[in-house]
Amino acid sequence: MKPSRVVITSYQVGFGDCFLLSFEYPDEKRHVLIDFGSTGLPAGVPKNRLAEIANDIAKRTDKQKLAIVATHRHKDHISGFATKKQRPSSGKTIADLKPELILQPWTEDPQLAVDARGPLPAGHSLAAHHVSSLAAMQQAAGAILSEVKRMRYHSSLRPELSFMGENNLANLEAVENLAMMSPNREYACAGDKTALEELLPGVKIDILGPPSIEQSEKITRQRSRDQDEFWHLMANAASALGPTKAQKVAPLFPDFTLDRIAGRFPIDARWIINQAKRLRADQMLRLVRILDNVLNNTSLILLFRCGSKSLLFPGDAQIENWSYALSQPSIRAKLKKVDLYKVGHHGSLNATPKSLWELFDHKGGDDNPDRLQTLMSTMAHKHGDEERHTEVPRQTLVQALDRQSTFFTTQSLKENELFHETFLELS
Numbered sequence: 001m002k003p004s005r006v007v008i009t010s011y012q013v014g015f016g017d018c019f020l021l022s023f024e025y026p027d028e029k030r031h032v033l034i035d036f037g038s039t040g041l042p043a044g045v046p047k048n049r050l051a052e053i054a055n056d057i058a059k060r061t062d063k064q065k066l067a068i069v070a071t072h073r074h075k076d077h078i079s080g081f082a083t084k085k086q087r088p089s090s091g092k093t094i095a096d097l098k099p100e101l102i103l104q105p106w107t108e109d110p111q112l113a114v115d116a117r118g119p120l121p122a123g124h125s126l127a128a129h130h131v132s133s134l135a136a137m138q139q140a141a142g143a144i145l146s147e148v149k150r151m152r153y154h155s156s157l158r159p160e161l162s163f164m165g166e167n168n169l170a171n172l173e174a175v176e177n178l179a180m181m182s183p184n185r186e187y188a189c190a191g192d193k194t195a196l197e198e199l200l201p202g203v204k205i206d207i208l209g210p211p212s213i214e215q216s217e218k219i220t221r222q223r224s225r226d227q228d229e230f231w232h233l234m235a236n237a238a239s240a241l242g243p244t245k246a247q248k249v250a251p252l253f254p255d256f257t258l259d260r261i262a263g264r265f266p267i268d269a270r271w272i273i274n275q276a277k278r279l280r281a282d283q284m285l286r287l288v289r290i291l292d293n294v295l296n297n298t299s300l301i302l303l304f305r306c307g308s309k310s311l312l313f314p315g316d317a318q319i320e321n322w323s324y325a326l327s328q329p330s331i332r333a334k335l336k337k338v339d340l341y342k343v344g345h346h347g348s349l350n351a352t353p354k355s356l357w358e359l360f361d362h363k364g365g366d367d368n369p370d371r372l373q374t375l376m377s378t379m380a381h382k383h384g385d386e387e388r389h390t391e392v393p394r395q396t397l398v399q400a401l402d403r404q405s406t407f408f409t410t411q412s413l414k415e416n417e418l419f420h421e422t423f424l425e426l427s
């Protein structure tokens with residue numbers, strides 16, 4: 001048994017990802033939902049958008065087999081799985097579909113969860129150490145977000161800080177719902193076999209990332225010291241940012257304090273106060289950017305192969321996650337043949353490594369009958385900035401996608417349009 005066609009439904013979730021792959025077999029369809037989350041919807045899109053999408057997924061997969069892939073735990077990939085806060089609850093609708101399998105990266109394995117606040121017991125694996133570091137960093141994101149909410153002073157960094165803080169919160173509701181909705185769960189790393197292959201006869205699935213710590217010295221080497229120590233250092237640095245508003249800060253030079261006069265500091269002190277606040281906002285932003293990259297690099301990278309067609313879904317994997325797969329000749333050979341590419345990390349600067357893009361044999365002009373298709377789910381002006389050339393989606397990448405592939409971006413959907421469908425014959 002093998003499927004004759006796959007339909008890829010790209011949902012409009014604003015800044016986030018939600019793709020439903022529906023494989024068409026002779027007598028039935030089988031589905032894989034890859035991510036379901038949003039951090040911000042375009043103006044005009046109804047606020048109950050995630051509930052609408054969940055209902056559409058329920059309609060399309062009714063009484064058929066469904067597997068769920070949650071590439072990583074960022075809000076913009078899993079918030080649709082949350083249950084309690086959302087009414088009606090998109091997460092409940094999805095859980096009611098009783099998915100056959102939940103596939104997540106190894107960093108989500110609850111066996112590795114340890115109390116992030118205390119020191120790890122001796123003999124704990126490096127992997128557990130890594131996971132607890134992630135949890136500590138997410139707590140730091142929470143602390144930063146609550147401080148940003150109280151920022152009274154004007155800071156140009158504020159929108160990005162709020163977005164990054166929010167996206168990096170722990171999303172516990174969604175994580176718990178994912179853990180509850182199916183007895184069959186897999187926490188995979190690069191090279192693992194997946195039961196998804198049993199669910200999709202005739203389809204081969206390669207897991208290309210994330211690498212385990214042992215697999216990728218590269219990720220470790222990327223940091224100047226032990227990666228985990230580094231993250232802990234960063235988490236500690238976040239708390240060292242100092243006491244929050246509720247606690248008073250003791251003056252550094254008690255004999256030289258300035259009092260406010262009529263609610264304002266003397267004019268000669270205002271400049272330095274503004275500089276200090278600016279510096280603090282800047283430090284917080286650096287911390288959440290590090291966490292953001294680290295979490296993106298826990299993304300599952302999946303390659304689906306069926307007949308002569310290959311589909312690549314890399315979540316938000318960035319260069320460090322990709323390096324492991326790209327270092328292997330056998331994987332590079334498979335990547336050459338990709339027919340459909342879900343653009344990594346909403347079109348960011350470093351999630352479509354140039355060496356990956358160069359590999360794709362099917363890219364080219366629109367006279368190419370087997371032309372590469374690319375799908376991008378994104379929303380401009382949420383992530384990065386144009387001055388630093390880190391805007392998402394990155395203009396130069398969008399131009400390359402547009403020139404050399406049949407390119408779709410969710411930004412082209414109108415506010416009342418729920419999805420875009422791509423059909424791929426699997427002969």
Ligand SMILES: [Zn+2]
Nearest residue numbers: 074076316345
């Ligand atoms: Zn994302």
